[in-house]
Structures are given as structure tokens and as C-alpha cells.
Amino acid sequence: MDLDCLGSLILVKKLFPDHRLVRSRIIHPAARALYNLYGDYFDFLTPHDIGGEKIEHIIIVDTSSARRVREFLSCVSNSDPGITIYDHHPREDCDILGAVHAGKPWGANTTCMGKLAMDRGITLEAEEATIALTGIYADTGRLIYENVHREDLETAAWLLDMGASLRLVKSFLETIKEDDQILALNQLLLLCHTRVIQGHHILISYLEIEENIPGLAAVVEKIMEIENPDAYFAVFFIRKKGTILVIARSQKRRINLHELLTVYGGGGHQMAASLMLRNREGPRFWEEFLEYLERSLVPATRARDIMTKKVYTAREDSTILEASKYMEEINHTGLPVLNGEGRLSGFLSLRDIMKARRASLMHVPVRAFMTKNIISSGPETTMREVERLFYKHHIGHLPIVEDEKLAGIVTSWDFLEYKKQRKGLGTEDRVNGET
């Protein structure tokens, strides 16, 4: 049971008062604080309690995997209960036979239950609204992950109306609370380092710990936030058990963690995955794993992949007036300038033209007003470097030069379009919802 599961359950209780909630033995570390404080609101039965009963109907939330609900289903003695599933994960993954699906692929499963409650005009107590809103915030990265649908926002708004406390929601979302986690966070911050692999900035760390630390994934995510790499592979060697644990997070679709870790028998989502290996030697695995990453990462996007190849240019010896008319015609705000040999020699922006206009010098050659100290770069420039150059030099055009010839130009528009392509991830690709 994670926060989205608890959020869903509190609403199931309101939606289906003739059903009883049954709790799992396994509670996600991030959900423990909320569960401890609000236990009474759920009024849970245990799987053991339902042992001898005849069950008429079962509602399952936030999963469609038989393995995950085995602890409950194995307690059901009659063979014919109806099953309805409310799950926001892809339906193809369902292996519970005969179940009716009523879920929606929204950012949080709680949203699905919340929409039903909203549409039925159900009112909530402030505590129930807080629990539900925590569920939505948890699974949608506080409503910023790409899995967010308008329904998540609508339901969140409704829960605020019902009296949800954002102050409490915020405190329940604080994922790093335990001393062990804080210690691990500090150790990892000192240990981790960036390696450029295939043009990606990959953060890596290797840490040996005595025992498993609950909530390590939250620690890894916190480091991701601080260091902002393209991907982070945190390798742990748990000495007591001789176990390897890899927790990985990615911010790039090109670095598909599920694919990468499946090779070792792990997996998860595209942007969040993990791996557990028994009976391994830590240092040897670490070495082998780094080699594996070097071999397996798909090369990063480079300037050449996103640049506009058909570049409009001005000539050094044309007049400012000609260049300005041309710019207007093609609706551009800046032009690379070429010299007699066709080499890049400057950049003419609207600002330069304004200067010439103010000085009434529209008939002088472009060369007189163009910016000569131009920032340009090569075709192999990474996206991170492009962004840095834009930011550092306050520019929105980056000419790309290859063999001393202008090969293309990367504009801020090209760059934003590239960034946007990371959009459109389904719920299966959630960045760090639940692994």
C-alpha cells in the first residue's frame, strides 16, 4: 500500500459503504506516517479476518497484478466473487481473470475514485480529503509529472474544497525522514560522480551498507533533484545478505532504464527502475556494470540532430538595409553572416539593425554593425552544452560550424521542440511514481 493506494481506499469506503477495507501486510515506507496517524479513518480488516467469510464482491485498487493481491485472494474461500478493478496502470498487464475494469489511465488512481465521488455529490471530511489529496500529489510528483491529466487537477481542486490541508499533504510527502536515509543521503552526495557516457551526463555511485535501508529510492530521487544528471545509477552492496541493489532514475527517454536493467533481471518503468541480485561480489559487479553502461547506452542527441540545416544567411558586404528587408521577409530575428569565402564571420541581430537605424547608417555594409565575437559550436555539441551556451551568452541562435563551414543553426525554438518531445509519456513511463 502506497500513498495513492491509501488515497484510493479512503474514497472506496465512501463510494461503496457496503464493502469493507482489507489492509495489506506491506506498507510502502512513504505511506507509513500517514497510515499511522489516520488508521482509524480506514477501519481496516486484515486478510486473516476475512478467512471464513463468504465474499460477494471484491474491489481492487491501484494494481491489476494477481501477484500483488495474492495475500488477499488466497484468503477468499468461495470461488465466485465478482471482481472490479480500479487501476490506472496499463490494462494489458492484468492477469486477474474475469475481473471487470473500471479504472482510468490518469496520473493517480485516487483521481479515478475522486471523480466518481465528485460526480455522485459525495461530501468528505477534511481528513479524508487530505488523505486523498496526498495520494494524488504522490503519484503525480505534485502534479508535474507527464502522467498528469486534467482530471487529476480537477479532483485536486475538489479535494481542496472539501477541506484538504496542504500543510499536512506536504508533510506526508516528505520522503526522507529516517536517520538511516539522511546518513545515506550524505554518503551518496560525497561519493557520487558524473561520467559522460555517449554524450549523456550519467551520475553513478557505489556504496556498501550493512543492511537494506527502507526508503533508499527516495534518497536516490533527492540526489537526482540536487545533481540534475541525465540519469543516476546508484549501486548498493548489502553486506549482510551479499546482495546487489541498483536503483536507477532517468530524465531522458533515450535512457530506457527498464530495458537496461531487464538484461540483469531487474526492471520497472522507462524512467525509474531497479534491480536486485543475490550472491554477488560488490566491487566486481560495480566494475562490470560500468562497462555494461558504456556499451549499452544509446548515444545522446547532439546539435546535428536538432539543428535547422537550411540556414538563411547574410553577406558581410550587403547593406544593413538589404539584410533588414531580407530578415523581415523570412521572418527571422537574426542571421549568421558569411564572408567572401563563405565562412561564418559574424551574426546580425535585430538589435544591431536598430543601432544602425538610430545612427542613420542603413547603407553601410553588414560587417560594420554585425556582432563579430560570435558564439558558435560544433555538430557534436550535447543538448546540455547548447542550453548552457544559450543561458551563459544570452543568445537564442547557435550557429553550428563543421570544417569551417556553417552546417546549420540551433535556435531556441529547435531546442524547446527537442525538450517537448520528452512529453507524451503514458502512465507506464512515470518518472518516479512507484517502483
Ligand SMILES: [Mn+2]
Ligand atoms: Mn498509483
